[in-house]
Amino acid sequence: MRLGFFGAAGEVTGSCTLVETGDTRFLVDCGMFQGGPEARAKNLKALNFGFDVRKIDFVLLTHAHIDHSGLLPRLAVLGYKGPIYATPATIDLLEVLLPDSAHIQEKEAEWQLRHRHRRGKDERGIPAPLYTVAQAQAALALLRPVPYGQTIVPTDAVKVCFHDAGHILGSAWLEVTASGEGRPRKLVFSGDLGMPGRPVLRDPEKVVPTADVLLIESTYGDRLHRSLPETEDEIVAAIGRTHAAHGNLIIPSFAVGRTQEIIYLLADLVRRQRIAPLKVFVDSPMANAATQITYAHPELLDDETRALIAWQKVHPQKMKLEFVTDVEASKALNEIRSGAVIISASGMCEAGRIKYHLRENLPRSECSILIAGFQAAGTLGRRLVDGARLVHIFGQPVPVRARIYTVGGLSAHADQAALLGWLGGFHEAPGHTFVVHGETGASENFARAIEQKLGWQNVNRPQAGEFFSL
């Protein structure tokens, strides 16, 4: 058996692992590299490097995040025609996320073209989009739904079962049995694992007792998250202060996962009478779609969330939730001077409707901005977290007089203790462990924690492009 690592090796994006067993070849995830100027070159190189996509028998997809799924259309462009297996909720999310990813790339290419024309140059050297909306649609046609707990047999040599990973809606860790070469071998792919005890989704399902090969993510393998009660206290403080000052509360949020988590936390705080009744606007087409898809899958939600949704139905006036769809209604939100909570995307304030809300509310000292997610270096969100007194939005200077709150405890990823807790479900150490999907420091630190706290051996940190024969 051979494993090839094409991304998320020494970094957190571009998840893509090739498995060869006997005559069977398959991929686990096919994600886009994101962030940094070199991402585009890596995306172009990833699938032309090291394997022929037409010789892949099937693809297993752990979840819908673009850093795990974003190169699936590229795979199809390069000639892949086989099945892509994913859970039904993952497929629902991809139907929104992949065309959106293509749309962003088409817009970026158009912008570059206009920019060159303005400078009197021709289009030579303009990078084409990685894929178009039509090509994303073509890739969607290859998706095949697999519910949790159902074993599929993609080829005679391979059996696969998807288990709930509790990370985002539809996310899975994979149990794969490969019998292409002699004795059947068990492989476990963690995908991205959620933080147990957090609202909306169920906790990650317990791992199988034994495995020959394990791939484990390590995004937060070197740290512990702040507790949920601390996070709630921070939200209560932000709402209390904004209410007293007669301003608005603006929450930049990732559309998938984080928005639904914030809606849950706000409704729960109202129900427990820790905050007064609220009027909440969700103003992002993507967040609206992701929230509707979440509500369409009540079977995937945890008991607390189902109970809270039932309470909201009985008490709709306690937290009025409005999904803003058209652009005019979004602009009308700018007229509201106080009492509104506006959740909008993008999560790092770089694109989308959030920029309009920040332009309107940042200069007003009575307003507050609640930052509830990771902000990469160089983004508008990061500048706000870092305490900038002046930012630029749409090329115009905007003074920052609103209060900025940073809420630390929300994360879709398990922290070190939760990752080790999940690995503790193994009755014995896997034959080979590969620590993936983490920045160098996080994955090094986590690999050491596995060796020292669990006493495991054969713990590897693969590099991009590296192959292992097992």
Ligand SMILES: [Zn+2]
């Ligand atoms: Zn993810």
